[in-house]
Amino acid sequence: MPKSNPLRRTFPTTLLTGPLLAGLLLAAPPASAQTAETPAPEAGASAPAPAPAPTPPPMPPVARPQGIVFNGRLPSFVLEAPAAQAVELLVYADAAAAEPLGRRAMQALGDGAWLAPGDPGWIGLPYAYRIVRADGEAVVADPYAPAWASAERGLILDRADPALRPEGWPAERPAVAPGRRLGLVLPTNDRPFGTVDPVDPATAAGQGITHVVLGQAADAPADAAGIRARRAAIAALHGAGLLAVADLDLGRPGPAEILAPAEAAPAMRRRHMADAAAQAVATYRLDGIRLLNAGAEDAAAIRAALDRLTPAVDGVDGAGVVLLDAAAPAPLGAARLLSPGPLWFAADDPWLRSPQAEALLRTRAATPLLHLGDEGRGKVRRTEPAPGVALTAIDDTVGKPADPRTAAVFVVVNDGAAEAAVPLAEPRSRRRIALHPVLAEAGSAAAFDRRTGMATVPAGTAAVFVEPR
Numbered sequence: 129m130p131k132s133n134p135l136r137r138t139f140p141t142t143l144l145t146g147p148l149l150a151g152l153l154l155a156a157p158p159a160s161a162q163t164a165e166t167p168a169p170e171a172g173a174s175a176p177a178p179a180p181a182p183t184p185p186p187m188p189p190v191a192r193p194q195g196i197v198f199n200g201r202l203p204s205f206v207l208e209a210p211a212a213q214a215v216e217l218l219v220y221a222d223a224a225a226a227e228p229l230g231r232r233a234m235q236a237l238g239d240g241a242w243l244a245p246g247d248p249g250w251i252g253l254p255y256a257y258r259i260v261r262a263d264g265e266a267v268v269a270d271p272y273a274p275a276w277a278s279a280e281r282g283l284i285l286d287r288a289d290p291a292l293r294p295e296g297w298p299a300e301r302p303a304v305a306p307g308r309r310l311g312l313v314l315p316t317n318d319r320p321f322g323t324v325d326p327v328d329p330a331t332a333a334g335q336g337i338t339h340v341v342l343g344q345a346a347d348a349p350a351d352a353a354g355i356r357a358r359r360a361a362i363a364a365l366h367g368a369g370l371l372a373v374a375d376l377d378l379g380r381p382g383p384a385e386i387l388a389p390a391e392a393a394p395a396m397r398r399r400h401m402a403d404a405a406a407q408a409v410a411t412y413r414l415d416g417i418r419l420l421n422a423g424a425e426d427a428a429a430i431r432a433a434l435d436r437l438t439p440a441v442d443g444v445d446g447a448g449v450v451l452l453d454a455a456a457p458a459p460l461g462a463a464r465l466l467s468p469g470p471l472w473f474a475a476d477d478p479w480l481r482s483p484q485a486e487a488l489l490r491t492r493a494a495t496p497l498l499h500l501g502d503e504g505r506g507k508v509r510r511t512e513p514a515p516g517v518a519l520t521a522i523d524d525t526v527g528k529p530a531d532p533r534t535a536a537v538f539v540v541v542n543d544g545a546a547e548a549a550v551p552l553a554e555p556r557s558r559r560r561i562a563l564h565p566v567l568a569e570a571g572s573a574a575a576f577d578r579r580t581g582m583a584t585v586p587a588g589t590a591a592v593f594v595e596p597r
Contacts, residue, residue: 192241194403195272198286203246207257207270208396209387210240216258217244218267219284223254223277231258246284252352254281259386268383271400272407276349283351287411294356298413298443299366339371339416339450346374346408346417355411362412371415373452376405376430379421398426402433409434409449410442416450424543427451428512447505484589487570491592494566496531497522498539498592504530513551516544517585521552536561536595540574542585552593553581564592 197204205217215236218228230250234242234257254277258267273282285292342358344350350358362372384397405417417434419427430451437446492498500507500522507530509521520539524531538561542548553559561576561583562568574591576583585591 192237192239195270196246196274196284196286198288201248201251201286203248203250203284203286205234205244205246205255205270207234207242207387208240209242209257209259210392211261211387211389212242212259213262214260215242215244216260217246218256218258219250220254220256220277220281223281225254229253250284251286253284254278255284256281261386266386268386271383272403274407274411275351275355277351279349285352285355287355292352292355292359294360294363296363296367297359299363301413301415302366302369302371339373340365341418342372342374344374346376346412346414347404358412362414366413372412373416373418373450374408374412374414375418375420376401376408377420378423378426398429401426402429405430406433406437406442406446409446410437410444413444414449416452418452424516424518424541425512428510428518431510483570487567487572488590488592490570491564491566495534495537495564495592495594497524497534497537500530514544514548517542517548517550519550533597534594535597538583538593538595539590540583540585540593541590542587544587546587548585548587549582550585551581552576552583553578555579555581557581559595561593561595564594567591 192206192208194206194208197206207215209215215234217232217234219230219232221229232244232246234244237243255273256267256269259265267280269276269280270282274287275283275285277283342361344358365372378401382397382400384393384400387393388396408414409417417430419430422430434446434449434451437444437449439445497504497507504522504527507523507526509523511519511521513519518541520541522537522539523535524537525535538552540548540550552561556579559578561578563572563574563576567574572589572591574583574585574589574593576593583591583593
């Protein structure tokens with residue numbers, strides 16, 4: 129690991145101003161065009177016949193990988209498309225080419241997935257899939273593309289390629305000192321990519337800034353040059369002692385409605401979103417994700433995907449990645465406010481001015497177990513007891529106590545349209561679980577019934593229950 133990083137010179141000293149915290153901009157230069165290794169055919173000429181299909185690497189029967197799988201420099205293409213009658217891999221000479229340079233029929237694997245072996249000469253070229261269904265056909269982008277030539281075409285690249293690693297990559301992830309708060313960081317996207325607002329890391333630490341929001345979304349299109357630029361910028365942040373966060377917009381359409389039958393499309397779309405978040409975190413060593421247009425089930429799926437990332441396999445501990453949402457509806461605002469970790473909000477979030485937010489802020493301030501850092505991860509267990517309902521249980525009897533007065537805290541977020549009943553204990557248990565006194569004083573309608581062991585939380589709200597020692 130290099131001791132010094134020349135990219136740190138992009139952080140000149142200045143004072144951060146503003147009523148809460150100053151905003152920071154992080155971006156990367158526009159992606160340069162890729163040079164195609166295989167020239168496009170001249171006008172009027174037929175496309176060259178694709179090379180003979182090499183033998184693909186064996187695919188595991190369970191948890192089949194998606195996207196491009198490399199065996200050395202040999203790519204194989206895997207796409208989940210259970211609604212398709214036929215799938216064709218299309219490879220283009222460049223992002224603007226109207227017709228593909230080559231085509232290859234994909235083989236149905238019997239479980240809804242399709243496979244096509246590739247060619248090493250295709251590395252660096254754009255690609256897409258032609259989907260043939262009973263009701264028509266369409267050309268779609270790969271939801272698992274490792275890089276992008278455009279919003280409609282992926283780019284055939286191996287993210288493990290050493291050529292994609294800039295100087296200083298990967299930089300060691302800085303540790304956040306206990307007690308430091310996560311400030312309100314204002315992302316802006318109206319300046320040239322590659323510029324960073326001046327900031328003195330020591331001043332940032334003094335004002336509580338720990339994380340910086342990138343100027344592009346986590347899943348925004350990027351080619352090889354874009355990947356290197358983003359990695360270089362994140363390495364500069366890590367070298368300056370700051371952590372990197374990117375937005376993930378869950379409201380953008382994807383190909384799930386074409387790839388899957390109508391009844392299976394929502395689940396596939398959620399899986400694509402969760403895997404996109406995990407892929408972005410692993411590719412760029414992100415320290416946090418802010419969710420845009422997210423529902424509670426979306427957030428739970430993304431959290432589960434991140435938790436599966438490990439340093440040995442993915443280069444990052446996904447369980448330590450902060451999952452945030454920006455300007456979300458009240459239940460999700462409560463979810464991020466009551467999560468046992470750093471507090472994160474967009475400064476212009478109107479929900480912060482609501483009475484519910486005020487009560488939950490006071491609840492958080494009075495509850496040490498909602499301020500756990502990485503060392504408290506083993507105390508936290510997240511479940512989804514019902515659709516749209518998220519339960520976070522924090523057990524302080526596990527490991528070193530963090531609160532001498534409280535044995536456990538239960539956070540229930542109800543994003544559903546009806547009152548939720550959530551089991552917290554056995555019926556007629558002797559456990560002294562009760563609604564948090566701050567919420568009780570504020571007139572919350574949530575309650576815990578010791579006879580049934582059930583907590584009830586009204587629709588569209590959140591509640592905190594505590595168990596004293």
